[in-house]
Each structure stands twice: as C-alpha cells, then as structure tokens.
Amino acid sequence: MTSHAITSTEPTSVGWRSALPIAAVAVVAAYGLMSSDYVVTVLGFAFIYAIFCTGLNFFMGYTGQASFGQSAFAAIGGYGSAILCTDYGWEPLLALIATMAISGVVAAVVGYPTLRLRGHYLAMATFALGLIAYEITIEWTSLTQGYMGYAGIPPLGLGGFELATLKQQFIAIVVMALIGVGVASRLRQSRFGRALASIAGSELAARALGVDIARYKLVAFVIAALYASAAGSLFAHFVGFISPEIYGTSMVIQSFAMLYLGGIGTTWGPMLGAVIVSVLPEALRGLKEMQDIAYTAILIFILIFAPRGLAGLTVLFRRARRPALGKA
C-alpha cells in the first residue's frame, strides 16, 4: 500500500526525462553494434569517457570545485588493473573494484589537505597531482614499464567467463556508464546531493545551514576518483594496452570539453558531451586538413549558443514554455 502511494506521488515528468536519454543511448549503442569494430572502438572510448566525466561532474558540476588532476585516478585504475591482471593473474572485475578502492583511499588522503584550497589554487594543486601521476608512470619503470607501456591486458571478465569480442565489451561499458549516470542522478536528488549543490551555490550560506563543507567536498572528490579509476581500468581492458600518454594532461582537457559542452552540473550532460566530443572528429574525417578547424569551430559555436551546455538547453525550453502557458 505504502509503496503504491510513493510511486503515485512521483511526478511523471521525471520518468519521461530519463526515458528519452536512455532510449538515445540504446540507439547509439545499437548503431555501434551494427557497425565495424572501428566504430565500436570510438563509441567505446566515448562511453568510458562518459563514466570519467560523470564522476568529474560530482566535483566540478554539483559541488562547483575545480580539479585538473582527475587523470591521476584513471592512471591508478588503468595501471592497477594492468599490473594485477597481467602479472598476478587477477580477475579483471575484481581488479577494477580493488583499484577503485585504492583510488578512493588515495583521493581521501590527497584531498584532505588539498581541498582546503579554493579556486585557482585548488586548480593548481590538483593539476600538480595529475602531473605527479604522469611522472610516476614514466619514471617508475619497474612497476609501470615506463614509455613502453603495458601490453597484453586481458579483456573484461569474471570467473573464467571472458567478454572475448570488442562488441561484448562495448555492451558492458555502456551498461556500466548507464549505471554510473543512474547512481549520480540518485545521489544528486538527495540530502547529500543538496549539500553538494549548496557548496557550489554559496559556501557562506551552506555553512550557516550546518553543512560541513570540508567533509562534503572530500566525499565528492572521492566519488569523482572512483569513477575516474573505473574508467581507467575499463580503458586498459578495452584496448589491451596502456602507456603514460593515455592518462596525461590531454585526458583532463578532453574531459573538460565534454563536461562544458554536454552541460556541467546536469545528469546526462557529461555523457552527451563525451559522445559528441569523441564522435565529432571521426564524423569530420572527410574534411581532411580542415578537420581540426571544423571541429573546434563547432565546439565554439555550441558553447556560444548553449553556454550551459547542450543538456542545459532543456532548461531553456522549460523556461520558455512557462510564460506562454501563463498567458493562455
């Protein structure tokens, strides 16, 4: 009886709003499965980035803080999975979870002193974190094999069951990305999510309402690290090879483009941005030497006309509709 009452009070529009993006993801995934392995690889990267960006969105979108060093946690995930699976014969899924735990602990330890900083200072400190991780992957050759990278990483699987083909792995990645967005959406629509949003809105006001700012920032940072780590591990299993460049600064810049283009602070924006930013260069390949120019021109165009990102446009539509209804 009670559960019925709860479901009936839930506004139906919420269902609609999440049904549409899920259908869109299904269409994109189906398109990938009917195409060549090349397309599957591009889309696979896109959804791995979607996981990375959905995590980053906790810290940068919901909580309004800057992190330029999230690639460090992707590196922990990627190298951790590579080492545990190739050298120690771990199950990939267990390695993925174990490295997420390591990343979470590292994020908590590093974040505790670092997150006292604000704005540009926090950006600089986190940027340093990413650079340190990059240096470690290059210099600590006995652990990471340096520039040579790690090859022969097994595909995702559990208990002897292996996702042998690229397309099977792709499905697993898409499902994980959807779970990631689902978790993010649930966390945002809660007391916890509201506390994060209050920090983004005004730290003074959040504090005056009893929100422990340092604690919530740290939890958001740790959650972002868990997502980044999972994305790093998935990349290692999907490609089978990793090297330092993969988890370098370009990863950070790429993810920022995705976050802002898709709509920072929104539920589906990070995934939308990840897919567009990944697919666009491939779609423009026919333009040859004009490819980069066309790509950046489109990015700038979108950001000028949709400054809050593509997912932010839905808010505009909703706002535009209301006055019209008022007049009627």
Added chain:
Amino acid sequence: MALLSVREATKRFGGLLANEAISFDVEEGELLAVIGPNGAGKTTLFNVISGAYPPTSGSIHFDGRDITGASPHGVAHAGLVRTYQLVQLFKNLTVAENVEIGSHRVTRGGVFSALFRPHWMQQQEKSVSVGARELLRFVGLEAQADDPADTLPYGRQRLLEVARALAARPRLLLLDEPAAGLNTQETEALAEVISRIHLGGTTVILIEHDMSLVMKIAQRIVVLDFGKKIAEGAPDEIKSHPDVIAAYLGGTEILDA
C-alpha cells in the same frame, strides 16, 4: 537560563578593537535587536557568535553549551542559524530547492541512503518537499516555488533567505540587516514575517539599520557604538537614552521613528 549568553566578548583585528567586552543575554522566545551606527561592530558580533571567527577573549554559551570558537557549521547544527547582510542564495537552483537545502540540519542520510533509498529516506524526502512548500507559503513565495532563485526581485530574495533559514528549524535565528536595500513596502512585508516567526516561538536576534522596523517589532534593544555596548533596554528606554541619542548624532533618526 538564557538561551544565548554572550560574556565579555572581545574581538581585535590588529590594532582595531571591533568588539570590546560585550555582554548580554537572550532569553528563549525573545526578539532582540542589535543597533548602532555604521562600523559599531554589529556584524563582527554576529560573526563571533555564529563561529565565523573566534573571539579574541570572552565566551559564548548557547543552550547551556560553550560554543566559543566552534565551527560555523557546528554552531548551525546546535540550532543557531544566521542570514547574511548580502543575500547568499543558491542562484542556480529553484526557489523550492533553496528551502529544501535549508532542512540539512534537521534531516539525516548520506551517500548510501541516497543510493538505496530506504523507506525512511523516501518519507523524509517527501516531508522535506512538503515542508519547503509550507515555508514558501509562510513568506508568500509559493507562486515562485519552481522559478530559479536568481530571477526573484531583491526583496523576495530576502524573504527566500529567511524561509531557507527557517527550514533548518533554528532555536535562535540571527538576521543580519534583513531590510537592507528594501523599499518601504518590502520592509513592511519583512517586518510582518519576522513578527510571525517570533510569535511562532522562535527566538530572534536582529541587526538592523531601519529604525522604524526595530522600534516596531523588537522587545529589547542592545546598542553598540565603537565596539562597545552603550545601552540595553526596551525600545522606549532606548529612544530617550542620552548616550544613544549622542551616538546617532543628535538622535534625529530615532526621534523620527
């Protein structure tokens, strides 16, 4: 016993003595106003009480507990909730969401309850949402509940800030110049809301420049000048207090009220 007890609170910024040995008590259910000319140390006193910075010396007791030097969120958790002179809204969120965040102090739950949504969590979410609507009705903003907070006119943003603070169910509400920048009508509306909060049983301390507002709703007034308490008493006593009149340059402001 007094709900809030400020004892010899002193705050020094380098060579500047912003608060000098200020003492006063606030009883449960009271509406106290703190007034004084610009730079008298009113906001500093609020910051010391609410934990924004610790006093150089002296102590603050709230509800029988020593909260001297406690963190701002710790003070808020104890039930002492403040607003700011400059409106601090969560601008990107809707009016209703702003108030829902206010309930942080009186709700519970973290990451895991958000993820698994146990029954108590669903019930809590419902009551948070219903409570926010009620508070918006209380301050007269129910029609704007789903608007983004930054689209509200300034006077209504002030009311929203008060509603948000009320969502934390404060035992003591500190309002820092809530009428600053408001026109006469908006001030009237605000005065009426503050009176109703007080009638509802919430203890209120009000810093205010608007004398007509203070004289109308305050039960007791503490007057600061150059960081010191120069007078304390009922509005009628304060109006005729010679030191207060002197502090306000002949007291025209007070006599006009």
